Amino acid sequence: MIGSQSFRRACSKFATGITIATVLAPDGTPHGLTINSFTSVSMDPPLVLVCIDRNANVLPYFQDAKSFAISVLEESQQAESNRFAARGEDRFKGVAWHAAPSGAPLIDGALAHFDCVVYQAVEAGDHTIFIGEVTDLHVQDGRPLLYFASAYQQLA
Numbered sequence: 001m002i003g004s005q006s007f008r009r010a011c012s013k014f015a016t017g018i019t020i021a022t023v024l025a026p027d028g029t030p031h032g033l034t035i036n037s038f039t040s041v042s043m044d045p046p047l048v049l050v051c052i053d054r055n056a057n058v059l060p061y062f063q064d065a066k067s068f069a070i071s072v073l074e075e076s077q078q079a080e081s082n083r084f085a086a087r088g089e090d091r092f093k094g095v096a097w098h099a100a101p102s103g104a105p106l107i108d109g110a111l112a113h114f115d116c117v118v119y120q121a122v123e124a125g126d127h128t129i130f131i132g133e134v135t136d137l138h139v140q141d142g143r144p145l146l147y148f149a150s151a152y153q154q155l156a
């Protein structure tokens, strides 16, 4: 039997970047959350995935959406990462963003933007895996915000 603490600790040894996954609700309201489970999946077609906790308040917006977007955070965007992981506030308040071609929100200043059509949603334990087909992207130079051992890190 694997304990949840030791499982968490072992997973935390895998260094990742940090992204914000976003959707636009039918009423035009943007929603999003901080995600480090982002992974590229396939080249042809170009697919990426994010895993979203089934208890996340934003989950229904992703379940209802035909598209979502991913913003890969830059080193200076730790505040945005904290903001999109915190409960009970308007996450987009004071955050500069613009709409992707699909309408999904893209966080300004990110290192990369992926605009995705939902390709598949897979229930997996206590998370839902959203696989997106990338329909548009944008890249800019800069240094990444990193996450390792449950803490923010920067490239040396």
Ligand SMILES: Cc1cc2nc3c(=O)[nH]c(=O)nc-3n(C[C@H](O)[C@H](O)[C@H](O)COP(=O)(O)O)c2cc1C
Residues within 6 Å of the ligand: 018, 032, 033, 034, 035, 036, 037, 038, 051, 052, 053, 055, 056, 057, 058, 059, 081, 082, 084, 085, 086, 087, 088, 147
């Ligand atoms: C660095 C970092 C990475 C995270 N990665 C994920 C993730 O991959 N999947 C996920 O469901 N939650 C992840 N979270 C937690 C969510 O951001 C947080 O639980 C969520 O914003 C809660 O949103 P809610 O208000 O929709 O419930 C991460 C948080 C942080 C700080």
